[in-house]
Amino acid sequence: MPEIGAGFEQVKFRTVLATTLTGNGKHLFPDQTVTRKDRAVPVDPVECKQPRILSALFWIGSAVVVFLVMCAVEAALVVNVILCRPKLGTVSITSKPEGATVKWHSQPIGKTPLVAYPLPKGKQILELDRPGYQLRLIEVQIAEGRLNDPGLVPLVREAGQILLKSEPVGLSFEIVDPEQKVTSGKTPIMVDNLPIRKYTVHIKRPGWRDYIQEVDLQPNPTVTIDHAFQAVNVTLKSDPAGATIMMGQSELGKTPLTVALPMERIELVSRFGTLEPVTREVIPDPNGSTMVEFKHNYGLLSVRSNRQDSEIIVDGLPLGKAPIEDFLPPGQHQVIARAPDAPDQTRVADIQASQRANLAVNFNTPLQSPVVPKPTPRPTPHNVPRFRNIDQYNQAKAEAHRRLEQQFGTSKNKLESDKDYYDNQIDDSKGAIKDEWKTKRKEAEQRLDQLSRPTWAVHAGIPRSFHFHGTLALASPGPALSGLWKQNIVATVFWVGELPRENDPGNLQSAWDQDWIHTTKTQNPFYVALPYNDVQNGHTKPEAKCIIPWFTTAFVRDGKSVLKDRWVAIRKGHLVCYAQWEDVGPFCADHWQYVFGSERPRPNKNRDAGIDVSPAVRDFLGMSGMDSCDWRFASEKEIPPGPWRVSVSPKPALPRLLELKTRS
Numbered sequence: 001m002p003e004i005g006a007g008f009e010q011v012k013f014r015t016v017l018a019t020t021l022t023g024n025g026k027h028l029f030p031d032q033t034v035t036r037k038d039r040a041v042p043v044d045p046v047e048c049k050q051p052r053i054l055s056a057l058f059w060i061g062s063a064v065v066v067f068l069v070m071c072a073v074e075a076a077l078v079v080n081v082i083l084c085r086p087k088l089g090t091v092s093i094t095s096k097p098e099g100a101t102v103k104w105h106s107q108p109i110g111k112t113p114l115v116a117y118p119l120p121k122g123k124q125i126l127e128l129d130r131p132g133y134q135l136r137l138i139e140v141q142i143a144e145g146r147l148n149d150p151g152l153v154p155l156v157r158e159a160g161q162i163l164l165k166s167e168p169v170g171l172s173f174e175i176v177d178p179e180q181k182v183t184s185g186k187t188p189i190m191v192d193n194l195p196i197r198k199y200t201v202h203i204k205r206p207g208w209r210d211y212i213q214e215v216d217l218q219p220n221p222t223v224t225i226d227h228a229f230q231a232v233n234v235t236l237k238s239d240p241a242g243a244t245i246m247m248g249q250s251e252l253g254k255t256p257l258t259v260a261l262p263m264e265r266i267e268l269v270s271r272f273g274t275l276e277p278v279t280r281e282v283i284p285d286p287n288g289s290t291m292v293e294f295k296h297n298y299g300l301l302s303v304r305s306n307r308q309d310s311e312i313i314v315d316g317l318p319l320g321k322a323p324i325e326d327f328l329p330p331g332q333h334q335v336i337a338r339a340p341d342a343p344d345q346t347r348v349a350d351i352q353a354s355q356r357a358n359l360a361v362n363f364n365t366p367l368q369s370p371v372v373p374k375p376t377p378r379p380t381p382h383n384v385p386r387f388r389n390i391d392q393y394n395q396a397k398a399e400a401h402r403r404l405e406q407q408f409g410t411s412k413n414k415l416e417s418d419k420d421y422y423d424n425q426i427d428d429s430k431g432a433i434k435d436e437w438k439t440k441r442k443e444a445e446q447r448l449d450q451l452s453r454p455t456w457a458v459h460a461g462i463p464r465s466f467h468f469h470g471t472l473a474l475a476s477p478g479p480a481l482s483g484l485w486k487q488n489i490v491a492t493v494f495w496v497g498e499l500p501r502e503n504d505p506g507n508l509q510s511a512w513d514q515d516w517i518h519t520t521k522t523q524n525p526f527y528v529a530l531p532y533n534d535v536q537n538g539h540t541k542p543e544a545k546c547i548i549p550w551f552t553t554a555f556v557r558d559g560k561s562v563l564k565d566r567w568v569a570i571r572k573g574h575l576v577c578y579a580q581w582e583d584v585g586p587f588c589a590d591h592w593q594y595v596f597g598s599e600r601p602r603p604n605k606n607r608d609a610g611i612d613v614s615p616a617v618r619d620f621l622g623m624s625g626m627d628s629c630d631w632r633f634a635s636e637k638e639i640p641p642g643p644w645r646v647s648v649s650p651k652p653a654l655p656r657l658l659e660l661k662t663r664s
Helices: 002-022 045-083 390-428 431-450 516-522 615-621 656-663
Strands: 032-035 040-043 088-096 101-104 107-111 114-120 122-129 136-142 152-154 159-167 172-176 182-186 189-195 198-204 211-216 222-228 231-239 244-247 250-254 257-262 266-271 278-282 290-295 299-305 311-314 317-321 324-328 331-338 345-351 356-361 456-461 468-474 486-493 527-530 567-572 575-584 611-613 626-633
Touching: 088 122, 088 136, 101 114, 107 114, 114 122, 114 136, 159 172, 159 198, 172 189, 182 189, 198 222, 211 222, 244 257, 250 257, 266 290, 278 290, 299 311, 299 331, 299 345, 311 324, 317 324, 345 356, 390 431, 486 615, 527 567, 527 615, 567 615, 575 615, 611 626
Parallel strands: 088 152, 159 222, 231 290, 299 356, 486 611, 527 575
Antiparallel strands: 032 040, 088 114, 101 107, 101 122, 122 136, 159 189, 172 182, 172 198, 198 211, 231 257, 244 250, 244 266, 266 278, 299 324, 311 317, 311 331, 331 345, 456 468, 486 626, 527 611, 567 575, 567 626
């Protein structure tokens, strides 16, 4: 029983499997024993091996079938790909500006410039998108195997518009973009097609502060700017009437007038011809009851002539044909009457405030020398002092000696200054130039040795009672000076070769000589600059022929200055030197009212300086770097011998400190 039980457990599975496979209870494994409950059955070994072979064949066949199926599917896919391959071409796109995103079926495929991007054959729609620009749709016909290029595609900025209004209308405006590009015009106006960005809008009204508004422009809505300048009416009057009223750089009109002004503190300037301008600060009354009066300090000049064709020129400014009447500032003014085929008649008018001065010109009288005003008129045969006794005579004689001694001292000091200047130039020169300076010094020494005291004489008839009249005649040491002195003018120093620095362009060039630094080899070291230029943009200014007294005789051609090399006399105390006009300044080039008229220099940071002088002028007159002097125009014939008659330039003129260091 034990052996039979063990065998039953070993063959139980095989028996069941064999029975199941045969379905009839026959044994598939004869070499083995099938155990039943009632007896033990042996099983065949050959029958036991056959199921293993069948199982292996089954799995091998299954694997072969799966492999063949997979190969068939793959072959089908390959055939499908070969048969259904899409036909492609390429496209290249460039936009202006570049950097636009290119989209195909709403999907980004790159940025411009896009080069040889593959797309299917046929019509394709591409989108070009760039911030700040309108979306651009491009239709491209793609050809198989070819590069398709639609060319340069311009992008259009997203645009907006600004509506500008103002009260009053007709005001100037400026629209400034971030790149400082300006769009300007007059209000009211609609400004359209403006790129989408930020702008600064300025609305301008003369005399008012600019109205400024920042605008962030968007594509669709219109931005409206509407500004009203609050103003109040102000009445303006002047004496004399007809003055021009200025508010800043804006001309309001001529008096009398009523104008609208801003309701804030403003500065008004009244200008009338050559009269001194009058400035008033005004705060307009909101009720409109403000009246401002400008009172000028002036006198009236009346000139008559026996020639109706005579032209009257006052202080170098033509006033028209005689007879004329004109308002002039108080003081002495040079009056020239000029007629064809007749010598000029020159007079000096002494204008008093609130008074009329009458001048009569007769071209039939013999030509007289120009009368030059002096602070104290000398006695003439028509103004003879009467000596009541010998004491008065001796006093007059002593006074004559005192004046003569003063003139002698002035001449002596001038020659000594010339000699010192020549000595300095000799120290700084070499060769032929040094010999030339030595010759000049020798001439100055000879004149100094030969200088004699001016003679004086008393022409008088002296009766025994000592009641007599007489004339004191003094010898003059030189020719009479022509022209009127511009007194107490602040002078600054400049020199050829002055290097540029902050707020100063330097002096390597002059207004009339682009190569000034090199042409100084033949230039007079005594030179000046005055604030007027008769040439602008290569052409002679239109007003030059009317304001420059010597224009007619000196004019050569358009664009060539008649001012360059003109002689100027400069006076400091008792010393006088002569220089030539070689440059323009200081600070401006259009102030002919001062240069040829009676105005004072315009205000500037250098104490209202009105003339620039060279170091040679400064040293000769003993001036500082910023000092006051008198100056006037001088004619060629009255220029005496002196260092200003020598043209040398051993080296560029240097400031005084540098000159002292060089000499030491």
